Amino acid sequence: MNSTAPATRLLTLALILCGGILSGCAAPNRWQDTFTQNPSLRDFQPPPTSTTVVRTVEWDRLEAFDSDSRQRLAQTDIPIDEWNPDQHRREFADFLRTLRITEEPEEILLLGSSSFITDGRPNLLDGELETFATKIGADYAVTTSRHLGARRTIIRVPVTTYSTRTGTFFDSDRRRRSGRATFDETISETTWVPREVDIDAHHTITYFFRRTTPEEFSRLNPTLWFAQ
Structure with a gap:
Protein backbone atom coordinates (compact mmCIF):
# COMPACT_ATOMS: atom_id res chain seq x y z
CA MET A 1 0.00 0.00 0.00
CA ASN A 2 1.24 3.46 -0.85
CA SER A 3 1.46 5.14 2.56
CA THR A 4 2.27 8.61 1.26
CA ALA A 5 -1.18 9.53 -0.06
CA PRO A 6 -3.23 8.40 2.99
CA ALA A 7 -0.73 10.05 5.32
CA THR A 8 -0.99 13.28 3.35
CA ARG A 9 -4.80 13.15 3.52
CA LEU A 10 -4.68 12.58 7.27
CA LEU A 11 -2.34 15.51 7.76
CA THR A 12 -4.44 17.78 5.54
CA LEU A 13 -7.65 16.77 7.33
CA ALA A 14 -6.05 17.36 10.72
CA LEU A 15 -4.90 20.84 9.74
CA ILE A 16 -8.37 21.76 8.46
CA LEU A 17 -10.10 20.43 11.56
CA CYS A 18 -7.70 21.86 14.06
CA GLY A 19 -7.03 25.20 12.46
CA GLY A 20 -3.29 25.04 11.99
CA ILE A 21 -0.02 23.81 13.37
CA LEU A 22 1.41 24.65 16.76
CA SER A 23 4.97 23.99 17.74
CA GLY A 24 5.73 22.24 20.98
CA CYS A 25 6.67 25.37 22.93
CA ALA A 26 4.17 27.81 21.43
CA ALA A 27 1.14 26.92 23.54
CA PRO A 28 0.54 26.22 27.25
CA ASN A 29 -1.35 23.03 26.37
CA ARG A 30 -1.04 21.65 22.85
CA TRP A 31 -3.98 19.28 23.20
CA GLN A 32 -6.28 22.02 24.44
CA ASP A 33 -5.24 24.64 21.90
CA THR A 34 -5.71 22.31 18.91
CA PHE A 35 -8.84 20.56 20.17
CA THR A 36 -11.81 20.28 17.79
CA GLN A 37 -15.06 19.21 19.39
CA THR A 51 -8.76 10.10 35.67
CA THR A 52 -8.25 9.44 31.98
CA VAL A 53 -6.71 6.31 30.49
CA VAL A 54 -4.04 7.38 27.98
CA ARG A 55 -3.28 4.85 25.25
CA THR A 56 -1.17 4.83 22.12
CA VAL A 57 -1.76 3.07 18.81
CA GLU A 58 0.42 2.65 15.77
CA TRP A 59 0.05 5.27 13.04
CA ASP A 60 -0.22 2.49 10.44
CA ARG A 61 -3.50 1.32 11.98
CA LEU A 62 -5.11 4.74 11.62
CA GLU A 63 -3.69 5.15 8.14
CA ALA A 64 -5.12 1.78 7.06
CA PHE A 65 -8.55 2.68 8.46
CA ASP A 66 -8.48 6.02 6.64
CA SER A 67 -7.68 4.30 3.35
CA ASP A 68 -10.37 1.62 3.78
CA SER A 69 -12.97 4.16 4.91
CA ARG A 70 -12.37 6.35 1.88
CA GLN A 71 -12.76 3.37 -0.41
CA ARG A 72 -16.10 2.51 1.20
CA PRO A 79 -24.34 10.36 1.35
CA ILE A 80 -22.89 9.55 4.73
CA ASP A 81 -25.50 11.69 6.52
CA GLU A 82 -28.21 9.46 5.02
CA TRP A 83 -26.70 6.17 6.12
CA ASN A 84 -28.99 3.94 8.14
CA PRO A 85 -28.19 3.10 11.79
CA ASP A 86 -26.56 -0.23 10.87
CA GLN A 87 -24.15 1.47 8.45
CA HIS A 88 -23.29 4.07 11.06
CA ARG A 89 -22.68 1.40 13.66
CA ARG A 90 -20.39 -0.69 11.43
CA GLU A 91 -18.26 2.30 10.47
CA PHE A 92 -17.95 3.50 14.07
CA ALA A 93 -17.17 -0.06 15.23
CA ASP A 94 -14.32 -0.29 12.71
CA PHE A 95 -12.98 3.04 13.95
CA LEU A 96 -13.11 1.89 17.58
CA ARG A 97 -11.34 -1.37 16.76
CA THR A 98 -8.64 0.60 14.96
CA LEU A 99 -7.99 2.55 18.15
CA ARG A 100 -8.37 -0.56 20.34
CA ILE A 101 -11.45 0.75 22.14
CA THR A 102 -13.25 -2.37 23.38
CA GLU A 103 -16.63 -0.83 24.25
CA GLU A 104 -19.58 -1.38 21.94
CA PRO A 105 -20.31 1.54 19.56
CA GLU A 106 -23.41 2.59 21.52
CA GLU A 107 -21.41 2.64 24.78
CA ILE A 108 -18.84 5.26 23.82
CA LEU A 109 -18.84 8.86 22.59
CA LEU A 110 -16.14 10.52 20.50
CA LEU A 111 -15.83 13.94 22.16
CA ILE A 117 3.19 19.02 14.89
CA THR A 118 6.06 19.27 17.34
CA ASP A 119 9.83 19.28 17.28
CA GLY A 120 10.37 15.85 18.78
CA ARG A 121 7.84 13.32 20.05
CA PRO A 122 5.55 14.78 22.76
CA ASN A 123 5.97 13.50 26.29
CA LEU A 124 2.79 11.67 27.28
CA LEU A 125 3.91 11.32 30.90
CA ASP A 126 4.24 15.01 31.78
CA GLY A 127 0.55 15.30 32.73
CA GLU A 128 -0.34 17.80 30.00
CA LEU A 129 -2.53 15.39 28.02
CA GLU A 130 -4.28 13.87 31.03
CA THR A 131 -4.97 17.30 32.55
CA PHE A 132 -6.88 18.41 29.47
CA ALA A 133 -8.58 15.03 28.94
CA THR A 134 -10.03 14.94 32.45
CA LYS A 135 -11.13 18.56 32.10
CA ILE A 136 -13.37 17.75 29.10
CA GLY A 137 -14.72 14.58 30.71
CA ALA A 138 -12.83 11.99 28.67
CA ASP A 139 -12.43 8.43 29.92
CA TYR A 140 -9.92 7.58 27.18
CA ALA A 141 -7.35 9.55 25.22
CA VAL A 142 -5.96 7.52 22.33
CA THR A 143 -2.97 9.07 20.62
CA THR A 144 -0.84 8.20 17.63
CA SER A 145 2.25 9.86 16.22
CA ARG A 146 4.46 9.60 13.18
CA HIS A 147 7.90 10.91 12.33
CA LEU A 148 7.82 13.53 9.57
CA GLY A 149 11.58 13.68 9.15
CA ALA A 150 14.36 15.99 10.20
CA ARG A 151 14.31 19.66 9.36
CA ARG A 152 17.05 22.23 9.61
CA THR A 153 16.36 25.14 11.92
CA ILE A 154 18.29 27.87 13.69
CA ILE A 155 18.36 28.09 17.47
CA ARG A 156 20.25 30.41 19.79
CA VAL A 157 22.64 28.78 22.23
CA PRO A 158 24.64 30.32 25.10
CA VAL A 159 28.41 30.57 24.72
CA THR A 160 30.44 31.57 27.78
CA THR A 161 33.96 32.94 27.58
CA TYR A 162 36.38 33.42 30.46
CA SER A 163 39.21 35.91 30.89
CA THR A 164 41.62 36.80 33.70
CA ARG A 165 42.82 40.24 34.66
CA THR A 166 45.49 41.32 37.14
CA GLY A 167 45.11 44.34 39.37
CA THR A 168 46.96 46.20 42.13
CA PHE A 169 45.55 47.83 45.22
CA PHE A 170 47.08 49.89 48.02
CA ASP A 171 46.15 49.73 51.69
CA SER A 172 47.50 50.60 55.14
CA ASP A 173 47.36 48.76 58.44
CA ARG A 174 46.55 50.07 61.92
CA ARG A 175 50.08 51.41 62.26
CA ARG A 176 49.55 53.43 59.08
CA ARG A 177 52.10 51.43 57.19
CA SER A 178 51.34 51.43 53.49
CA GLY A 179 51.46 48.33 51.37
CA ARG A 180 50.73 47.13 47.88
CA ALA A 181 49.28 43.83 46.69
CA THR A 182 48.33 42.33 43.36
CA PHE A 183 45.36 40.10 42.60
CA ASP A 184 43.99 38.01 39.74
CA GLU A 185 40.28 38.13 38.82
CA THR A 186 38.44 35.74 36.51
CA ILE A 187 35.65 37.30 34.45
CA SER A 188 32.97 35.35 32.59
CA GLU A 189 30.75 36.66 29.80
CA THR A 190 27.82 34.84 28.17
CA THR A 191 26.48 35.67 24.73
CA TRP A 192 23.74 33.98 22.67
CA VAL A 193 24.82 32.93 19.20
CA PRO A 194 22.79 31.36 16.35
CA ARG A 195 23.45 27.73 15.46
CA GLU A 196 21.95 25.46 12.81
CA VAL A 197 20.61 22.14 14.10
CA ASP A 198 18.55 19.24 12.74
CA ILE A 199 15.27 18.70 14.64
CA ASP A 200 12.93 15.72 14.25
CA ALA A 201 9.33 16.79 13.55
CA HIS A 202 6.41 14.59 14.66
CA HIS A 203 2.71 14.76 13.78
CA THR A 204 0.42 13.69 16.63
CA ILE A 205 -3.33 12.99 16.52
CA THR A 206 -5.30 12.25 19.70
CA TYR A 207 -8.94 11.15 20.01
CA PHE A 208 -10.93 11.68 23.21
CA PHE A 209 -13.70 9.27 24.23
CA ARG A 210 -16.26 9.15 27.02
CA ARG A 211 -18.18 6.09 28.17
CA THR A 212 -21.95 6.36 27.91
CA THR A 213 -25.14 4.31 28.00
CA PRO A 214 -27.11 3.13 24.96
CA GLU A 215 -29.97 5.38 26.08
CA GLU A 216 -27.77 8.48 26.22
CA PHE A 217 -26.09 7.55 22.94
CA SER A 218 -29.49 7.27 21.24
CA ARG A 219 -30.60 10.62 22.66
CA LEU A 220 -27.43 12.44 21.55
CA ASN A 221 -27.36 10.66 18.17
CA PRO A 222 -23.72 11.57 17.30
CA THR A 223 -22.74 11.66 13.63
CA LEU A 224 -19.82 9.96 11.88
CA TRP A 225 -17.86 13.19 12.18
CA PHE A 226 -14.46 11.45 12.10
CA ALA A 227 -15.17 9.91 8.66
CA GLN A 228 -16.35 13.06 6.89
Missing part, protein backbone atom coordinates in the same frame (compact mmCIF):
# COMPACT_ATOMS: atom_id res chain seq x y z
CA ASN A 38 -17.37 16.71 17.71
CA PRO A 39 -19.87 19.10 16.03
CA SER A 40 -22.82 16.85 16.85
CA LEU A 41 -21.98 17.05 20.58
CA ARG A 42 -21.61 20.81 20.94
CA ASP A 43 -24.54 21.00 23.35
CA PHE A 44 -23.18 18.10 25.40
CA GLN A 45 -21.14 19.31 28.38
CA PRO A 46 -20.07 16.30 30.47
CA PRO A 47 -18.58 16.77 33.93
CA PRO A 48 -14.82 16.29 34.36
CA THR A 49 -13.49 12.83 35.03
CA SER A 50 -11.17 12.02 37.91
CA LEU A 73 -17.29 6.09 0.83
CA ALA A 74 -16.19 6.16 -2.80
CA GLN A 75 -18.12 2.98 -3.60
CA THR A 76 -21.48 4.09 -2.19
CA ASP A 77 -24.05 6.35 -3.84
CA ILE A 78 -25.62 7.26 -0.49
CA GLY A 112 -13.32 15.34 19.68
CA SER A 113 -9.69 15.27 18.59
CA SER A 114 -6.45 17.22 18.71
CA SER A 115 -3.75 17.41 16.07
CA PHE A 116 -0.41 19.20 16.05
